[in-house]
Amino acid sequence: MENHLLSIVTFLPVLGALAIILVPKEKLDIIRWGAAAITGIQLIFAIWILSVFDFASGDVQLVEHFAWIPAFNIEYFLGIDGLSAPMVLLTALLSFLAVFSSWNIDKAHKGYFALFLLLDAGMMGVFTSLDFFLFYIFWEVMLLPMYFLIGIWGGPQREYAAIKFFLYTLFGSVLLLLGMLALYFLSEPHTFNMLILAEQSAQFGQAILLGMNAGKVIFILLFVGFAIKVPIFPFHTWLPLAHVEAPTAISVILAGVLLKMGTYGFLRISWPVLKEATLWFALPLAILGLINIIYGAMAALAQRDLKKMVAYSSVSHMGFVLLGMAALTPAGMNGAVFQMFNHGTISAMLFMLVGVVYDRAHHRDIEGFGGLAKVVPVYAGVTALAFFAGLGLPGFSGFISEALTLIGAFPVFTWITIFATVGIVLNAGYFLWAYQRVFMGELNSKYEKLEDINGRELFALIPLAIITFFLGVYPTPMLNLMSTTLNQLVEVVKSAGMAAGL
């Protein structure tokens, strides 16, 4: 069994989805608990994977490698390293917890949970694949369930939001596909194997494509595909809309896992395979990171819809990931991937919390509340915790990762980093301002009878809060998990750059 852990963790949800389709639709409890059980088992497997994972090695582990379509040298190639292991854990964790945020889905439960599990499989597959073709398939597999999950179970404008999400992502996928094929045909022998592609990195840096440096052209193709997912300005506008319309659990997945697929794609493919182009594009990427940080925070400050504010805060927080990645220093790189994980847990909390108040008040207008702390003290307390985690208070994991990205980027992009620190103030601004308007002041008499957060909701939130707090006080386990791989990545990209005289 140990040899197939990654296949199991990836395809278990597919089996679960099939099983759920077979359950009669009246048996609501079986469907829900079935989904919880499947994702729960998946989480156990994810933890098992970490327990057999060798922290000291930076290479890919738990490899499953078979020829799949030999005619095109396409392989079934799974494996994880310090970059993907945290993402596997994050995906399993958030999928499990999001099931509990899906409890009050009010129609077509069977379809919902089946698609939810399919989505889960797609995400997991993206993080475990080491064959670009396989990666791409999982990337697309995830797209369709997402489209339906937003389009059918979403808010009032769900259809537009879904179509918009779909078109945006599709646009990216097409370019990603072209980039992938270009790599395939430029590699010798033709391959989709990411590790081999990475070894042939220098070759891509010298080849010519469309009359230009192939490495740079392909980098841009892949960049657009990944940037839309992150999302990086100016490809971010699908995000607030999709978030606002998506049901709570899907927002959790969207912010918690999907956005990371973009930055993961960069680090898994663009960085190692296109090393020289990466160095060449590092500065523009850092500038985009800065724009994300400031632009996202400013837009968040302007929002009246709580969920939109949280959505824009994601844009801002992902900017730190970009900045840290672009810096190509150990601190920046580890900070970036740590920030990916932390943003996953923190934004998941934030979206769950928004869902809690929306389920009760049926609106999310920040100005439409007031003084809620009086009637829902537990909810107010948990929200305060999540908001302070979100604004990067020391003691919560987000602080460490943001600080690391900034410290890591500072020697490389000094001025950009100086401006990026302004984001620290702005983040505090919108979180505290929103908190004041929702929870403080005189109690809005409409909400005198508001119910406090319930046990099921707390059950989904508390593990995240504990993780955020634990990693904020003691980040070592997570950093040990990732640092060997990431330091190696920094090393190879930089030495390739030096070899190329950059």
Added chain:
Amino acid sequence: MINLALLILFLPLLSFALQIFFGRRFEDKKGEWVSVGIQFTTLIMSLAMFVMMISRNDPNFSLEMQKSWLDLGVFKIDLGVYIDNVTIIMLNVVALISSLVHLYSTAYMAGDVRYSRYFGFLGIFTFSMNGIVLSNSLFMIYMFWELVGLSSYLLIGHWWEKKSAADAAKKAFITNRVGDIGMFMGMMIIATVLGTFNFQLIADRILDGTWASNAGMLFGGIDPHKLLTIAGVLVFMGAVGKSAQFPLHVWLPDAMEGPTPVSALIHAATMVAAGVYLTVRIFPFLTADAMATIAFIGGFTALYAATIAITQNDIKKVLAYSTVSQLGYMVMALGTGAYVAGFFHLVTHAMFKGALFLASGSVIHAMHHSLHKLDDHQTDPQDMRNMGGLKAKMPITFGVFMVTTAAISGIPLFSGFLSKDAILAGTWTYAANVHDGWLANLHMAWILPVFGFGAAAITAFYMFRLIFMTFYGEAKKPDIFKHIHESPKVMTVPLVILAILSTFIVFTLPSVNPISDHGWFTEVVQSPETAVTTGAAFDLEHFEHGMHEAHVPAMVTSLIVAGLGILLSVLVYLLNKISAENLATKLGALYRGSLNKWYMDEFYINGIIRPFLKGCDAVGRFDLEFYDHYLINGWGRNTKRTSRGVGFADDLIVDGAVNFSGIIFQWLGWTLKFIQTGKIQNYLIFVLIGAAVLFAVNVY
């Protein structure tokens, strides 16, 4: 010793956890006494460390312990504890004020809606503050720095039902963060150049030339000395925020919305002094220019805040501005190189200002009860214009007020006299001896004594104004006056203890000379060696000698100016020989400026915050219009909209581009939809097509 320190650090955190998780259930069962007990335990431990320090009598004593916390192989951050005599004294100050405030609060906060949570928050504050005190590195101090910011936020906003309290809490946190980003940038510079955050290592590596050889890697080969100045000033920005120095002082007066014991503990005695403490810690690597900047900001703040305190009528606001002013003194002292004097004033100030706030709390408490009896919810219990004549009703509070006012005004026999005199002697010496730093280069060093003595005169004036308005004269509201009573013992005992600690002898021992500039304090606290090898403002020995020389003239001058201030106060507010109203009308613009805090809040709101939020709105709309674009008009009417939107094209370049591709890809999407099914066969077809395209591209 280290273990003791760790206990002192973590016990208050335990108190926090207990109160947050179990406090509610024990609110009627004296649950708060657990916290009080914990706090007094840490006081006893701190005192034990104090006694050890005195018996050791070694100014160079230091201990350090650190553990790896975050290790990326090539980059690591250690957390650790550094203990020297400054640490020990500071731990005692925090433990003492915190314990007394805990005790005092059992009466002051009795019956509060969130009573147990209040004690919990006091716990997390004390924990974070001890963390700052014990930190051995900039990074660790930064973490606890933010945590005291959190506890300050929670405690200022304790009565968050009031909008003003919620506003003040938010303002405090965000204003502090503005200072903190400066501090963070300074940290990043230091970490980049030296590869460490540790205070001792920073000093060592500046001394051994690492700084000079590495600094060039930043900002394209900047002069290392200049970079050190920049780093020092940036880190000091954290202190500007936390210690409410101009121009980030605006949050502190508003922070008076918090409960008064909190004002005493956090916003007078300890947390706001953290900025001064930080400056003490970074003192060894401040350049002459950085020190000149620090001295100037501190001196300016001292005078500036004093001019505002004159006209305030809210008893807590007067004390708040006086705190800002006194913090300015401490900062100025450190900037002039009078290290011992600056830290000394921090300690004496903690005692007398803590007492002043607690005593004002006692007055407010009495006023509050009286108003409660009268069922009066309109009258402001903090407005001194509603007081008067309280001396008769509240003798203990009055006595404490007198002693501590004497201390803050710099009257002999009281502690403030000693420390303030040392600071003024320091500015005097600085002005006379300094030969480097921009103040000296501009021949402006003399401005520091002007700031210092000017603020001293004004301080004496407004403090006695406060005394006269509150305790002397006729009761301005006789019916309120009727119900005024002295506060209970748990409140007055802390007051009396702090008043006793505001007398000279506490600090001059073993000497009993009330004007002595030597005592146990100067025995155990001595200025550290500077790590800045080039361009030091002056050599230390020369400076200490100058301090000694300036001691008497500075003392005489300060006595004269304080005397003048008190005299004027007596004439105006006690004897009514000069009418305050007439003075106000005559001074016109000056009076209004002072009353309105020189319009700094207005400047920030109208000049920075509003325009910025407008900018944010513009950004938000910029993003939103785009959605409207989609949502309202739909795909089919996109074209029409786009042509009409040409006028907006400038604003909406990004939108336009995305819209345009939206149209194209709508079409593309419809086409591709049939391919993008996730079916492998279809993908393979796509692969083939793509391959054909690429071959075609490659061939031609």
